[in-house]
Amino acid sequence: MEYRRLGKSGLQVSALSFGSWLTFGNQIDDQTAEELMVKAYDSGINFFDNAEGYAAGKSEIVMGNILHKLNWSRDTFIVSSKVFWGGSKPNQTGLSRKHVIEACYAALKRLQVDYLDLYFCHRPDPNTPIEETVRAMSDLVHQGKILYWGTSEWAAEEIEQAYQIAEKYFLVPPTMEQPQYNLFHRYRFETEYKNLYSKGLGTTIWSPLASGLLTGKYNEGNITDTRAELPKMDWLKDLLVGAGAQAKIPIVKKLDELAKSLETTLPIFAIAWCLKNPNVSTVILGASKLWQLEENMKALPLMGKLDNLVMKEIERIFDEVE
Ligand code: NDP
Secondary structure, three states: OOOOEEOOOOOOEEEEEEEOHHHHHHHOHHHHHHHEEEEEEEOOOOEEEEEOOHHHHHHHHHHHHHHHHHHHOHOOEEEEEEOOOOOOOOOHHHHHHHHHHHHHHHHHHHHOOOOEEEEEEEOOOOOOOHHHHHHHHHHHHHHEEEEEEEEEOOOOHHHHHHHHHHHHHOOOOOEEEEEEEEOOEEHHHHOOOHHHHHHOOOOEEOOOOHHHHHHHOOOOOOOOOOHHOOOOOOOOOOOOHHHHHHHHHHHHHHHHHHHHHHHOOHHHHHHHHHHHOOOOOEEEEEOHHHHHHHHHHHHHHHHHHHHHHHHHHHHHHHHHHO
16 A cells, blocks of 8 residues: 655545445445445555535444454554535535534544544535634534544635634634546636645545446446445436436546556546546545455556556547547
8 A cells, every 4th residue: 555645734644544434334334334434444455534414314324333353453444424415404504614513523422533634615505604613613623523624625725824814813724625536527627626636735536436436337327236236316316327427437438448558447447547647645545345446456456557648648638539
């Protein structure tokens, strides 16, 4: 495993990490969740990503039970939670001081840990002044309840504001952002955030396979035994086999050919492409089956094969098809 520093912080995070969105407490049983975590940890993955909103808290309960059972030394793993989608009542959502602090305490209980290593604002909250959120996060750091805080899918301008507020009032600034980043979703990570990396922003990127689209398995529109079959996931199904996906399938097919020419598979290739970007601190993998995680972890050794010629060929494929 390769370890990277989370931005300018001293924290070393495995270049591949493991997340539980849609899977833990939902798509997979607890035994499979445990097998996946054991496989990840034994392979050197040290960061496990979670959120209060995942399976309405059940994902954190499942992960907490596994952490408790396996009893790994606390200094060998990093665990996160995210605050924003906690419930349907007014103060169960968003980034008010009340919800940021209550959600943290609740996540600590569900995950059965004394502190969270990483705590993210899962989305920006237009109804709460950024200063209120920065103060709440800063207080949680001072209380020892969280070690680092960050954002997810905030605009660059909002992250800048958080930095400025922290500097002005001697508060703890954000350490990392969690954006979507994959071959189909590049603008925010590569362009909008560009100036933030030199200031030391770390990144824990999500959906490196665009939820599975970049595996090629949706090329024929078959969704059997995938997350697209989950109830209340029509928006995701649409993303994977709807009209938008159809426009992407020709690119997926060409990328698949390119992956084959390197004697690898498309998922491994797509994840290696994310890893190759030096502004990526860690690529959060998702998997509903053990074989998927085993396959995806082969991305690290492939990185070296993505030379300039291959990278140019990727750009050519996008230019040609789009
Ligand atoms: P991916 O885009 O990598 O999708 C993972 C899914 O793709 C798997 O669960 C599986 O789904 C399928 N898959 C994975 N590997 C393979 C393979 N080799 N062959 C075929 N299919 C495969 O990542 P996620 O969307 O799951 O995101 C990863 C993590 O990022 C999440 O768990 C979460 O921690 C974080 N995240 C954060 C968000 C945020 O807003 N901050 C938003 C979304 C995710 P299937 O069961 O369908 O086969």
